Amino acid sequence: MCGIVGVISNAPVNQLIYDSLLLLQHRGQDAAGIVTQQERKFFMHKAKGMVKDVFRTRNMRALPGNCGLGQVRYPTAGNAFSEEEAQPFYVNAPFGIVLVHNGNLTNAQALRLELFTTDHRHINTESDSEVLLNVLADEIDKATRGKALDVQDVFAAVAAVHRRIRGSYAVIALIAGHGLLAFRDPYGIRPLCLGRNTDGTIMVASESVVLEGSSHVLDRDIAPGEAVFIDLEGNISTQQCAQNPHLYPCIFEFVYLARPDSVLDGISVYQARLNLGETLAKRVVSAVPPSQIDVVIPIPESSRPSAMQLAQLLGLPYREGFVKNRYVGRTFIMPGQGVRKKSVRQKLNVIGSEFKGRNVLLVDDSIVRGTTSREIVQMAREAGANKVYMASAAPPVRYPNVYGIDMPTSSELVAHDRTIDQIRDLIGCDALIYQDVDAMKEAVRSLRPDLDGFDASCFDGVYVTGDITLADIERMNDERPNAQEDEEDTSRLALPNARHG
Ligand SMILES: O=P(O)(O)OC[C@H]1O[C@H](OP(=O)(O)OP(=O)(O)O)[C@H](O)[C@@H]1O
Numbered sequence: 001m002c003g004i005v006g007v008i009s010n011a012p013v014n015q016l017i018y019d020s021l022l023l024l025q026h027r028g029q030d031a032a033g034i035v036t037q038q039e040r041k042f043f044m045h046k047a048k049g050m051v052k053d054v055f056r057t058r059n060m061r062a063l064p065g066n067c068g069l070g071q072v073r074y075p076t077a078g079n080a081f082s083e084e085e086a087q088p089f090y091v092n093a094p095f096g097i098v099l100v101h102n103g104n105l106t107n108a109q110a111l112r113l114e115l116f117t118t119d120h121r122h123i124n125t126e127s128d129s130e131v132l133l134n135v136l137a138d139e140i141d142k143a144t145r146g147k148a149l150d151v152q153d154v155f156a157a158v159a160a161v162h163r164r165i166r167g168s169y170a171v172i173a174l175i176a177g178h179g180l181l182a183f184r185d186p187y188g189i190r191p192l193c194l195g196r197n198t199d200g201t202i203m204v205a206s207e208s209v210v211l212e213g214s215s216h217v218l219d220r221d222i223a224p225g226e227a228v229f230i231d232l233e234g235n236i237s238t239q240q241c242a243q244n245p246h247l248y249p250c251i252f253e254f255v256y257l258a259r260p261d262s263v264l265d266g267i268s269v270y271q272a273r274l275n276l277g278e279t280l281a282k283r284v285v286s287a288v289p290p291s292q293i294d295v296v297i298p299i300p301e302s303s304r305p306s307a308m309q310l311a312q313l314l315g316l317p318y319r320e321g322f323v324k325n326r327y328v329g330r331t332f333i334m335p336g337q338g339v340r341k342k343s344v345r346q347k348l349n350v351i352g353s354e355f356k357g358r359n360v361l362l363v364d365d366s367i368v369r370g371t372t373s374r375e376i377v378q379m380a381r382e383a384g385a386n387k388v389y390m391a392s393a394a395p396p397v398r399y400p401n402v403y404g405i406d407m408p409t410s411s412e413l414v415a416h417d418r419t420i421d422q423i424r425d426l427i428g429c430d431a432l433i434y435q436d437v438d439a440m441k442e443a444v445r446s447l448r449p450d451l452d453g454f455d456a457s458c459f460d461g462v463y464v465t466g467d468i469t470l471a472d473i474e475r476m477n478d479e480r481p482n483a484q485e486d487e488e489d490t491s492r493l494a495l496p497n498a499r500h501g
């Protein structure tokens, strides 16, 4: 889950891309980058850090031109600490191409070898996105074979890319002197949408909030497998480039990743979270009678809509018991367990009066490693709560994710191979209520019944691309950023009687 944006306009785009990246900051906090193009020349600035820290006035002035791309990175492959892996990536041939990617390739290592031995291409980082760019470049090269680039060559290249690469990918690329190319994997796992402004500017972005927040109007989502090519005059061509496309968006986008004010694949993220709160309320009733709960308290930020709806349905007061330090980012997408743990206390502080002597129901959108919930339950107890109940708007996260969410090992997941009672003891609450997997799917799917389904692999262990084996997951784990640090830290999760996977 990174955030990507691409723009073709009649006016300079540097500020527009910067503003868009600010609207996508919740999708990646580790690195940021922008590339613009003027007269066939690319101008790029990228570095580690949040958008506001990466771009100074002098960097912005050095990004001229009326088209460009941007990315905020949340590392899920390669090396999280490497500045070189910040995006966009660049190759000089054919034509000159720059690319930004949201997602995760599951066959990156095999492709890396193939690119070297067969295609004679050099990959200089551990990033799967650089591999993706080189596969695209290689296929554009093969499609054009030394002649001028034509839009059908671009679509033929994307079709070949779909045949070669596996995993999840929402991609935006600029081909120097030609235009902007955007495409989405054949399962539409990661989001990508298209919109425009009245002045003729055309924008492609991960989430609709970017379009709305920059006075653009959302036209539509890019379909799974579809490629869209926008030339420098703003003419749009599109083609379905996948053999057998299906729409299986990642359900974790609706649970946590996306902003609530975005609409992804026709589904309002906010409404999805309200629905999840509604179905969770039904589960709560069967576990703890509402008469034994004094107050419902959300764990800011992402759980708020679900907690609010749950409280309303149960006829319970909804109160803000935790104040969020707005200068601390999202903890889940920070790299490394040590920093995540420290950040929960830096980020959230209690309003003691909301807890003292009360039976509180804390609601979070999801419990993944349990970092947040263990700290929060303890904070509620320290603030004098009588009983501390905990509810999660998502079901237990039991399986690794291979499609662009940094949860690559089962052992780091608090719910893996543990019973709900064991998780409850580990978190330290008096009762733990989880959403049910089918109820979660139904809550979101009811907003778009014609959907083929969801990628809900971290909840149900079903990998929609159908080609993921345990060996793949282990291999990808070895390739992961910060693997060692996370492993060391999750060993401390162990309960004396807990089983491990
Ligand atoms: O069980 P864990 O491993 O702690 O992960 C789950 C928590 O992390 C996320 O919060 P985060 O602080 O990232 O972002 P938010 O402010 O959007 O809720 C999520 O909303 C949960 O609170």
Ligand SMILES: NC(=O)CC[C@H](N)C(=O)O
Residues within 6 Å of the ligand: 001, 002, 073, 074, 075, 076, 077, 078, 085, 101, 102, 103, 104, 105, 127, 128, 129, 404, 405
């Ligand atoms: N979360 C993402 O989309 C990450 C993109 C890419 N796999 C990287 O690690 O840079």
Ligand SMILES: [Mg+2]
Residues within 6 Å of the ligand: 299, 300, 301, 302, 303, 364, 365, 372
């Ligand atoms: Mg949270």
